[in-house]
Amino acid sequence: MADDLQSRRAVFASVGAGGLALAISACSGGTDTTTAGTATESAAPESAAATAGTSQSGAPQAGGALAKTADIPVGGGTLFKDQKIVVTQPTAGEFKAFSAVCTHKGCPIGSVEGDAIVCPCHNSKFAIADGAVTAGPAEKPLPAQEIKVEGDQIMLA
Template identity: 75%
Template structure:
């Protein structure tokens, strides 16, 4: 009976490790460079012509103004930045790291930047918390808009 007990423990331990690796794989992010959403629809699209593996440097092109929906925004996962366009021609940028527990924000919808971890929501105009549990606003980030191009400052 001792061997049967050891065999069962080995199987259970193996399933536990396999399940853990599956969970870790499922939690790792995809290779998308950006996710774009607006107040009426949620969609994902790359917003940069740069490959996902190369992040723009300061002054490098991040996106075209047409890539940022009015009343919505685009999340640039690699750069950990979200660029919004609250009203036509007005562009803002904020950290894409939630101030509650450090999760990456996941979408921009209904005029809010939304964190999927605990559903904190931030205003697309000033990064202020509109729904908790986060208590601090998203820090503003510096960008430049020249013509139809948005660059990191």
């Protein structure tokens, strides 16, 4: 009987460890990059990582560089998952920033596709120009976030 109990415990421990490994690998993101006019998804682009003004966690602090203007495609945007912010460039030289948390159910924004900021949970879409809802079920726009552009650097305000 004791051998059966130990065998069952070993099976449960193995299954638990395997499930944990699967969950960890599923949660670890990468960097997806697509062409101009669509999203670049990034935890922190190389240009920002090499710039002063980042905290020990790697997230830019207010005043720290988030990206270079060249990192944000015209007519599209870039998602910064770690900072929970989406930076867009609706027209050349015009930069906007919005929360990367959907106003419908609080899901993280998944991508920028052309002129739409897209939430993968329920397919809500928001305009890159002003964060307005273009497709529901979300009913409220994405809140604007403060950024400033100095030279070729985009910084959190």
